[in-house]
Amino acid sequence: MTDQSKIRNFSIIAHIDHGKSTLADRLLELCHAVPEREMENQLLDSMDLERERGITIKARAVTIQYDALDGQTYTLNLIDTPGHVDFNYEVSRSLAACEGAILVVDASQGVEAQTLANTYLAIEHDLEIRPVINKIDLPAANPALAKEEVENVIGLEAADAPEISAKMGINIQAVLEDVVHHVPAPQGDPKAPFKALIFDSQYDAYRGVVVYFRVMEGTLTLDQTVRMMASGAEYGLVEIGHLLPTKLEPCKSLSAGEVGYLTASIKNVKDTQVGDTITTVETPAAEPLPGYRPARSMVYCGIYTEDGSKYPDLRDALEKLQLNDASLTFEPETSAALGFGFRCGFLGMLHMEIIQERLEREFDLDLITTLPNVIYEVTKTDGTEVRVDNPHNYPDPSVIAEQREPFVKVSIISPPDYVGNIMPMCQERRGEFKDMQYLDTNLVEIHYHMPLNEIIYDFFDALKARTKGYASLDYEFLDYRASDLVKVDLLLNGEQVDALSFIVHREKAYGRARRICEKLKENIPRQLFEVPVQAAIGGKIIARETVKAMRKDVLAKCYGGDISRKKKLLEKQKEGKKKMRTLGTVQLPTEAFMAVLKLDE
Numbered sequence: 181m182t183d184q185s186k187i188r189n190f191s192i193i194a195h196i197d198h199g200k201s202t203l204a205d206r207l208l209e210l211c212h213a214v215p216e217r218e219m220e221n222q223l224l225d226s227m228d229l230e231r232e233r234g235i236t237i238k239a240r241a242v243t244i245q246y247d248a249l250d251g252q253t254y255t256l257n258l259i260d261t262p263g264h265v266d267f268n269y270e271v272s273r274s275l276a277a278c279e280g281a282i283l284v285v286d287a288s289q290g291v292e293a294q295t296l297a298n299t300y301l302a303i304e305h306d307l308e309i310r311p312v313i314n315k316i317d318l319p320a321a322n323p324a325l326a327k328e329e330v331e332n333v334i335g336l337e338a339a340d341a342p343e344i345s346a347k348m349g350i351n352i353q354a355v356l357e358d359v360v361h362h363v364p365a366p367q368g369d370p371k372a373p374f375k376a377l378i379f380d381s382q383y384d385a386y387r388g389v390v391v392y393f394r395v396m397e398g399t400l401t402l403d404q405t406v407r408m409m410a411s412g413a414e415y416g417l418v419e420i421g422h423l424l425p426t427k428l429e430p431c432k433s434l435s436a437g438e439v440g441y442l443t444a445s446i447k448n449v450k451d452t453q454v455g456d457t458i459t460t461v462e463t464p465a466a467e468p469l470p471g472y473r474p475a476r477s478m479v480y481c482g483i484y485t486e487d488g489s490k491y492p493d494l495r496d497a498l499e500k501l502q503l504n505d506a507s508l509t510f511e512p513e514t515s516a517a518l519g520f521g522f523r524c525g526f527l528g529m530l531h532m533e534i535i536q537e538r539l540e541r542e543f544d545l546d547l548i549t550t551l552p553n554v555i556y557e558v559t560k561t562d563g564t565e566v567r568v569d570n571p572h573n574y575p576d577p578s579v580i581a582e583q584r585e586p587f588v589k590v591s592i593i594s595p596p597d598y599v600g601n602i603m604p605m606c607q608e609r610r611g612e613f614k615d616m617q618y619l620d621t622n623l624v625e626i627h628y629h630m631p632l633n634e635i636i637y638d639f640f641d642a643l644k645a646r647t648k649g650y651a652s653l654d655y656e657f658l659d660y661r662a663s664d665l666v667k668v669d670l671l672l673n674g675e676q677v678d679a680l681s682f683i684v685h686r687e688k689a690y691g692r693a694r695r696i697c698e699k700l701k702e703n704i705p706r707q708l709f710e711v712p713v714q715a716a717i718g719g720k721i722i723a724r725e726t727v728k729a730m731r732k733d734v735l736a737k738c739y740g741g742d743i744s745r746k747k748k749l750l751e752k753q754k755e756g757k758k759k760m761r762t763l764g765t766v767q768l769p770t771e772a773f774m775a776v777l778k779l780d781e
């Protein structure tokens with residue numbers, strides 16, 4: 181058991197790319213946590229893909245021993261947090277496991293949208309927030325200005341904040357000294373009924389699920405049986421221990437204030453959801469810890485394999501990924517155009533891209549994905565409520581009494597120069613302007629309420645492009661609102677292609693339908709017969725293009741000769757084509773699907 185007064189539980193929060201992971205590496209190095217030859221850059225980001233993209237996807241934790249300047253040895257539990265808005269809930273659970281947070285601010289960028297969003301989260305959890313100014317080695321660094329921003333924008337005392345360079349290893353010790361002296365030690369009674377917060381879990385092929393948790397109250401020993409309070413599932417323990425940087429180190433007990441792991445032959449991370457409370461059958465807690473929320477998918481799309489026979493492989497791959505990702509959901513679906521596949525749910529667009537990339541890369545699958553969509557709520561005329569995650573299943577307009585779509589609260593932080601570019605962009609996407617505030621002379625924060633549907637495609641990229649990368653974006657779910665939506669169907673040669681149906685606001689239906697028809701026309705190879713490409717709302721055609729027929733030169737063999745014979749041949753050809761058209765089906769090439777997906781507004 182570790183002396184509670186010598187424990188510090190903290191996490192590092194930052195805007196993306198401000199140097200969170202690099203600083204974490206330096207802290208480990210300073211505590212000799214990892215022998216040098218094992219030191220791989222960014223140890224806390226363990227997935228290859230994460231490292232490549234330079235973002236932190238899953239939260240993880242590590243325990244290190246720090247010999248402080250006051251001669252004492254402290255046990256530091258560093259809990260890493262994901263850096264993208266899609267994973268905000270995991271961030272909030274990681275923070276709930278801490279007493280303090282290091283707020284890393286890039287000295288050349290200052291305070292940005294996620295610096296603020298993460299700080300608000302940390303404040304909500306009553307954390308002691310310690311600002312640190314990073315990247316002072318950069319020529320563009322302006323630590324004084326960054327501190328001023330922290331004071332003016334966030335309202336945190338920053339005069340004494342350590343000025344460091346995580347990359348060059350400058351002044352790292354000041355950060356740890358600041359933590360041990362200012363972040364409070366954990367409290368909690370080791371003799372109380374057992375309560376621990378799950379902030380992460382990972383599937384391991386040999387051990388089953390490894391659950392990471394922070395003990396809030398009580399003491400856990402190996403002879404006890406744990407109970408997950410949300411699911412009610414009970415497990416006999418196999419192992420408990422500490423999370424050392426290079427290995428899991430078993431121990432006999434874990435008590436209030438400590439961070440550790442347990443294994444118990446658990447098969448699926450769904451049974452140990454982030455945010456759930458662990459208690460024991462021997463000393464059950466009366467109430468779970470506050471704040472549990474099951475993972476909620478926000479964005480859906482259909483995923484199919486290019487080669488239909490690979491369907492079982494796709495199912496295996498999704499099952500494998502799901503073992504380790506409780507927020508990925510999937511259900512089988514069939515499409516007349518694409519065959520057998522799955523409707524998958526994701527936390528957001530980044531989560532979706534990551535899963536698609538992992539499927540293609542780690543499982544070697546060639547995929548076709550349909551347009552992403554959000555979940556719509558429909559009240560039918562008979563009073564029943566349905567939630568629709570696939571446009572193809574959208575109820576017929578004649579039975580719809582009311583339809584609602586999800587809205588999000590968008591916060592954009594940008595230098596004032598770009599406000600003129602940002603506002604029309606939000607307006608075009610049906611944004612409702614809420615307010616705008618100057619945070620400082622060189623930063624404004626703009627709030628909009630926007631339909632989630634309008635920002636899932638390309639809003640983030642468009643924002644970056646129109647502000648030269650200076651603006652930053654954050655959003656959170658707000659509510660469902662009534663909206664004038666229509667389902668647009670695409671027809672090829674009069675036949676509906678189910679995988680291409682989409683839901684859109686009525687005002688945008690014509691524009692989008694026309695562009696999709698044009699795109700399809702460009703990408704569908706000519707057939708022997710003429711192929712109409714149509715978009716329709718209900719039975720009404722709202723856009724049309726035509727893929728011209730390939731014309732075989734039936735007159736080639738007819739040198740000279742009599743005009744009536746030529747006419748007869750052409751007539752015959754025309755007849756044949758008519759027949760073909762009614763019988764023929766058009767194979768939609770993969771490129772056509774891709775082109776529609778990449779449709780930029």
Ligand SMILES: Nc1nc2c(ncn2[C@@H]2O[C@H](COP(=O)(O)OP(=O)(O)OP(=O)(O)O)[C@@H](O)[C@H]2O)c(=O)[nH]1
Nearest residue numbers: 197198199200201202234235236263315345346347
């Ligand atoms: N010049 C300089 N670059 C730094 C410093 N610290 C970090 N970087 C660089 O900044 C980039 C982002 O650093 P990360 O540590 O990956 O940032 P992060 O905040 O963890 O990013 P996410 O994991 O995506 O949230 C990397 O290219 C680092 O090498 C520093 O002190 N000076």
